[in-house]
Amino acid sequence: MKRVLIANRGEIAVRVIRACRQLGLETVAVFSTADREAAHTRLADRAICIGPPPAAGSYLNIPALVTTALGSGCDAVHPGYGFLAENAGFAETCEEHGLCFVGPPPSAIQAMGDKVRARELAAKIGVSVVPGSDGPIATLAETASVGRRIGYPLLLKAAAGGGGRGMRVVRTESALADAFVGAQAEAGAAFGDPTLYAERFLERVRHVEIQVVADAEGAAVHLGERDCSLQRRHQKLLEEAPSPAVTPALRASMGDAALALVRQIGYRNAGTVEFVLEPASGRFYFIEMNTRIQVEHPVTEMLTGVDLVTTQLRIAAGEPLGFGQADVVMRGHAIECRINAEDPALDFRPGPGLVTRWQPPLGEGIRIDTHVAAGTTVTPFYDSLLAKVVVADGDRPAAIARMRRALADFDVQGVPTTIAFHRRVLEHPDFVAGRVHTRWVEEDRQASRGPRE
Amino acid sequence: MTTETAMTITYEDVQNILKIIDSSALEEVHLELGDFKLVVRRHGVPGASPTIEPAATPARATTGTAGSSSAPSTRESARPVAPSASTPRAHGVEIKAPMVGTFYRAPAPGAPPFVEVGSIVDEDDTVCILEVMKLMNSIKAGCRGRVAEICVENATLVEFGSTLLVIEPAP
Numbered sequence: 101m102k103r104v105l106i107a108n109r110g111e112i113a114v115r116v117i118r119a120c121r122q123l124g125l126e127t128v129a130v131f132s133t134a135d136r137e138a139a140h141t142r143l144a145d146r147a148i149c150i151g152p153p154p155a156a157g158s159y160l161n162i163p164a165l166v167t168t169a170l171g172s173g174c175d176a177v178h179p180g181y182g183f184l185a186e187n188a189g190f191a192e193t194c195e196e197h198g199l200c201f202v203g204p205p206p207s208a209i210q211a212m213g214d215k216v217r218a219r220e221l222a223a224k225i226g227v228s229v230v231p232g233s234d235g236p237i238a239t240l241a242e243t244a245s246v247g248r249r250i251g252y253p254l255l256l257k258a259a260a261g262g263g264g265r266g267m268r269v270v271r272t273e274s275a276l277a278d279a280f281v282g283a284q285a286e287a288g289a290a291f292g293d294p295t296l297y298a299e300r301f302l303e304r305v306r307h308v309e310i311q312v313v314a315d316a317e318g319a320a321v322h323l324g325e326r327d328c329s330l331q332r333r334h335q336k337l338l339e340e341a342p343s344p345a346v347t348p349a350l351r352a353s354m355g356d357a358a359l360a361l362v363r364q365i366g367y368r369n370a371g372t373v374e375f376v377l378e379p380a381s382g383r384f385y386f387i388e389m390n391t392r393i394q395v396e397h398p399v400t401e402m403l404t405g406v407d408l409v410t411t412q413l414r415i416a417a418g419e420p421l422g423f424g425q426a427d428v429v430m431r432g433h434a435i436e437c438r439i440n441a442e443d444p445a446l447d448f449r450p451g452p453g454l455v456t457r458w459q460p461p462l463g464e465g466i467r468i469d470t471h472v473a474a475g476t477t478v479t480p481f482y483d484s485l486l487a488k489v490v491v492a493d494g495d496r497p498a499a500i501a502r503m504r505r506a507l508a509d510f511d512v513q514g515v516p517t518t519i520a521f522h523r524r525v526l527e528h529p530d531f532v533a534g535r536v537h538t539r540w541v542e543e544d545r546q547a548s549r550g551p552r553e
Numbered sequence: 554m555t556t557e558t559a560m561t562i563t564y565e566d567v568q569n570i571l572k573i574i575d576s577s578a579l580e581e582v583h584l585e586l587g588d589f590k591l592v593v594r595r596h597g598v599p600g601a602s603p604t605i606e607p608a609a610t611p612a613r614a615t616t617g618t619a620g621s622s623s624a625p626s627t628r629e630s631a632r633p634v635a636p637s638a639s640t641p642r643a644h645g646v647e648i649k650a651p652m653v654g655t656f657y658r659a660p661a662p663g664a665p666p667f668v669e670v671g672s673i674v675d676e677d678d679t680v681c682i683l684e685v686m687k688l689m690n691s692i693k694a695g696c697r698g699r700v701a702e703i704c705v706e707n708a709t710l711v712e713f714g715s716t717l718l719v720i721e722p723a724p
Binding site for chain 2: 197
């Protein structure tokens with residue numbers, strides 16, 4: 101491996117370019133005409149314009165990416181996250197053209213890409229999944245029997261769906277009939293498919309995920325968990341590790357479950373196995389596996405000292421992992437805040453524009469992953485992530501104090517940001533006590549909106 | 554336009570002066586600075602050939618190595634063709650790459666090229682091919698005229714939006 105095409109943009113493209121340079125690999129960036137002046141375009145050894153601003157013509161354009169990789173003499177492609185990172189067809193096309201795809205084999209992407217199949221696979225090898233109907237439910241009577249088997253509250257979900265449509269929480273059997281008919285109608289209208297399935301509705305759960313890495317020889321280790329419970333409409337906002345709700349014994353059993361899945365599907369490279377955790381019972385359930393590097397990977401890097409992106413590149417180049425489970429040591433506590441160009445007071449509405457002032461915090465124990473500088477234009481074409489502020493310290497209270505200090509020093513003007521939102525969260529007694537859950541932001545209006553400023 | 558310049562001023566100076574004059578409504582300008590004398594007439598003297606090309610806006614060269622510690626080797630295949638900012642471009646209609654791809658001047662290896670500089674083309678004539686993963690995309694002239702310049706070397710990668718050829722439209 102000598103030259104890597106980075107099939108992405110924004111902070112992750114910058115992150116991958118740095119990792120390549122660390123390993124002495126040459127980099128070729130690609131950009132849309134909206135990103136002509138972007139950081140990744142300027143930072144790479146070479147940058148090639150591949151299409152117009154809409155991602156379908158550029159960052160999602162497989163023929164353009166493969167042609168560019170081949171034409172610029174690349175022998176590997178790093179997909180980053182988002183865009184084509186979990187597209188098995190892209191991974192396959194790269195391999196067909198002799199390009200090393202920095203990620204898992206296409207078969208593993210495919211196995212985990214179908215969420216229903218992934219759930220079945222996990223259940224088959226003894227990893228618990230959220231109790232639910234085995235496949236779709238056709239009638240009200242069938243749903244009622246599922247409810248009696250797994251208990252209430254029950255969550256009805258559209259099989260074809262997402263985004264909360266065709267979704268109903270049912271607390272008692274007497275309320276089931278109305279909810280069933282309503283969810284069916286909504287699913288049919290939204291997705292053209294009224295098919296429903298049912299799951300036990302888990303309240304007050306945490307989102308806890310296990311980072312794994314595996315090499316071509318089959319060596320696999322986990323790097324502990326990240327707690328991403330602080331989210332809004334399934335968008336993560338703040339991540340930390342270790343989780344305030346995970347004991348060493350629980351960590352070991354979640355790690356074992358994640359590695360069992362990794363071995364079952366012949367996984368290679370870095371990946372994340374996501375679970376929901378009931379803090380009171382310590383029970384955890386598999387939700388899905390992300391077959392790529394994740395936004396919040398620096399949390400694990402700060403905690404373990406393992407560089408996940410260079411590890412990805414080394415594994416893809418055929419090198420052995422070079423360390424075992426016993427070598428993984430987690431020291432202290434790490435927190436990441438995602439700073440988005442969004443206005444929390446206006447329901448997190450994205451606010452593109454020109455960044456007129458950009459003064460990120462500096463100092464001991466603070467890491468900033470970003471592609472932004474003063475003068476950067478945030479375009480409306482792509483996601484609103486401006487920067488990730490990551491801190492590490494000896495323990496959780498110290499890490500919280502360090503993050504408060506870091507965010508107090510972060511001065512951004514020209515676009516709205518989520519900095520003030522994070523500062524309120526870091527002061528909130530629920531967060532300080534480690535008591536947040538995945539619906540906390542939505543339920544706690546004070547946290548999400550705050551007083552008018 | 555006709556110019557008479559002494560050697561005491563640079564080509565660039567003249568180009569700048571001409572740009573300023575060109576954007577004004579003046580028909581004719583006489584400028585004298587010591588030894589230096591410049592005469593510009595908007596419609597020129599019959600038979601005189603222009604010595605200054607209008608400034609085409611060249612696409613930004615994006616092959617920079619800003620902050621890079623190790624520039625890539627100069628393997629031929631690794632050189633994307635980004636139009637250089639210093640290359641003067643012929644006057645006419647620029648045919649831009651509608652996609653990233655490999656530029657070919659001929660329909661097959663060894664076959665004669667679609668066009669040469671000076672070729673007369675019709676709107677629907679193919680002037681080159683852009684190959685994207687074995688898919689050959691014919692690029693048409695788009696207007697009637699004469700090929701004034703071929704801006705890209707055969708069998709090299711071209712960026713989206715870069716200029717492939719310049720056609721001088723028929724009057």
